[in-house]
Amino acid sequence: MNHTIARVPDGGVLAELFCVAFAFGASSGPQDNLDTAQDWALRHTGRNPGHTRFRREHTDHARVIRAE
Numbered sequence: 001m002n003h004t005i006a007r008v009p010d011g012g013v014l015a016e017l018f019c020v021a022f023a024f025g026a027s028s029g030p031q032d033n034l035d036t037a038q039d040w041a042l043r044h045t046g047r048n049p050g051h052t053r054f055r056r057e058h059t060d061h062a063r064v065i066r067a068e
């Protein structure tokens with residue numbers, strides 16, 4: 001029996017970027033899409049030119065469907 005898996009909008013998306021320039025860096029805060037979180041990182045580097053590395057946390061949801 002074959003199954004496929006694909007992203008679904010149900011449950012939403014959670015994306016947050018953390019500046020890792022310092023031990024207690026700033027973060028985008030939880031966002032409901034990755035682009036919004038990454039826009040924050042672009043602005044953050046614009047204000048703080050040395051802050052160029054970020055840790056990205058990104059979760060979404062997927063559903064497995066039986067393929068017959």
Ligand SMILES: [Zn+2]
Pocket residue numbers: 019020021022025026044048051
């Ligand atoms: Zn920073």
